Amino acid sequence: MRRVIFNQKGGVGKSTITCNLAAVSAARGLRTLVVDLDPQGNASHYLLGAAATDATNHLADLFEQVLNVSMFAKPANAFVHASPFENLSVLPSSPRLADLEDKLEARYKIYKLKSTLEELESEFDRIYIDTPPALNFYTRSALIAADRCLIPFDCDAFSHQALYNLLANVKELQEDHNADLQVEGIIVNQFQPRATLPRQLVETLAQDGLPVLPAYLGSSVIVRESHQLAKPLIQLDPKHKLTQAYVALYECLEQNG
Numbered sequence: 006m007r008r009v010i011f012n013q014k015g016g017v018g019k020s021t022i023t024c025n026l027a028a029v030s031a032a033r034g035l036r037t038l039v040v041d042l043d044p045q046g047n048a049s050h051y052l053l054g055a056a057a058t059d060a061t062n063h064l065a066d067l068f069e070q071v072l073n074v075s076m077f078a079k080p081a082n083a084f085v086h087a088s089p090f091e092n093l094s095v096l097p098s099s100p101r102l103a104d105l106e107d108k109l110e111a112r113y114k115i116y117k118l119k120s121t122l123e124e125l126e127s128e129f130d131r132i133y134i135d136t137p138p139a140l141n142f143y144t145r146s147a148l149i150a151a152d153r154c155l156i157p158f159d160c161d162a163f164s165h166q167a168l169y170n171l172l173a174n175v176k177e178l179q180e181d182h183n184a185d186l187q188v189e190g191i192i193v194n195q196f197q198p199r200a201t202l203p204r205q206l207v208e209t210l211a212q213d214g215l216p217v218l219p220a221y222l223g224s225s226v227i228v229r230e231s232h233q234l235a236k237p238l239i240q241l242d243p244k245h246k247l248t249q250a251y252v253a254l255y256e257c258l259e260q261n262g
C-alpha cells in the first residue's frame with residue numbers, strides 16, 4: 006500500500022502526519038518506508054535526526070542515476086536508510102532535489118518514482134510519501150506512484166477554499182495518469198474542539214460530501230518537542246492524547262483497508 010500525503014498549502018501538517026502514521030505502522034510490526042520528496046527534508050530530519058544531513062545516497066542520488074543512465078546503476082534499496090526505530094526506513098531528501106526537478110521534468114521522468122517504489126514493494130508492507138507544498142513535478146510523481154491519497158486540512162478558511170481546487174487537481178491526475186489512486190480522506194489537523202470556526206469548516210466539508218476522516222488530530226506543543234528530539238509521538242509518549250488520536254486515525258485507515 007502506497008500512501009501520499011498531499012496538500013499544496015504549506016504548513017498544514019504533511020510531514021508530521023506522514024512520519025507519525027508511518028511510526029505507528031512500524032510500531033505495529035509492519036515494514037514501513039517513508040519517502041521524503043520535499044527538498045526541505047523535514048521528514049528525513051524528523052526520523053533520522055542529524056544522520057539525515059550526513060547520509061549519502063539520498064533520493065537526489067537515485068534521481069541523478071536516472072538521468073545518467075549507466076550499466077552500474079545501484080538498486081533502489083541502496084538509497085533506503087534504516088531509522089533508529091524498528092521496522093521504519095527512510096528514502097531521504099536533500100536540497101539537491103530542487104536542482105534536479107527541471108532536468109527530470111524535461112526528460113519525462115514522471116513515472117520513475119512509481120517504478121522505484123514498485124521495485125521496493127516486496128521489502129515494505131507500507132509506504133508513506135511526504136510531498137512539498139506545491140503541485141509540481143515531485144507531487145505529481147507521488148500522486149502517480151501512490152494508490153491512496155491523504156489530504157491534511159488545518160481548519161483554516163483559506164485552506165477550506167483551496168481544498169475544492171486541490172480535489173479537482175487530484176481528479177484530473179486520476180483521469181490522466183492513475184486510475185488506481187483513491188482519495189482515502191481528509192485529515193483534520195490542529196483541531197480545536199472549543200472554537201466555533203474550525204467546527205463549522207469541518208461540518209461544511211462533510212455536508213459537501215467530502216471524505217472527512219472521523220479521527221481528528223488536536224493541537225499540542227508535544228509536536229514541536231517531538232520534532233526537536235527527532236522522535237515520533239508513538240516513541241516519545243505513547244499515552245499522550247495526540248498520540249492516541251494518531252493511533253485512532255491509523256486504525257481507521259487500516260480498517261477501511
Ligand SMILES: Nc1ncnc2c1ncn2[C@@H]1O[C@H](COP(=O)(O)OP(=O)(O)OP(=O)(O)O)[C@@H](O)[C@H]1O
Nearest residue numbers: 015016017018019020021138195223224225228229
Ligand atoms: N497536531 C499539531 N499540533 C501542534 N502543532 C502542529 C501539529 N501538526 C503540525 N504542527 C506544527 O505545524 C507546523 C507545520 O507542520 P508540518 O511541517 O508537518 O507541515 P507541512 O505541511 O509538512 O509543512 P510544509 O508545507 O512546509 O512541508 C510545524 O511547526 C508543526 O510543529
Ligand SMILES: [Mg+2]
Nearest residue numbers: 019020043047
Ligand atoms: Mg513538510
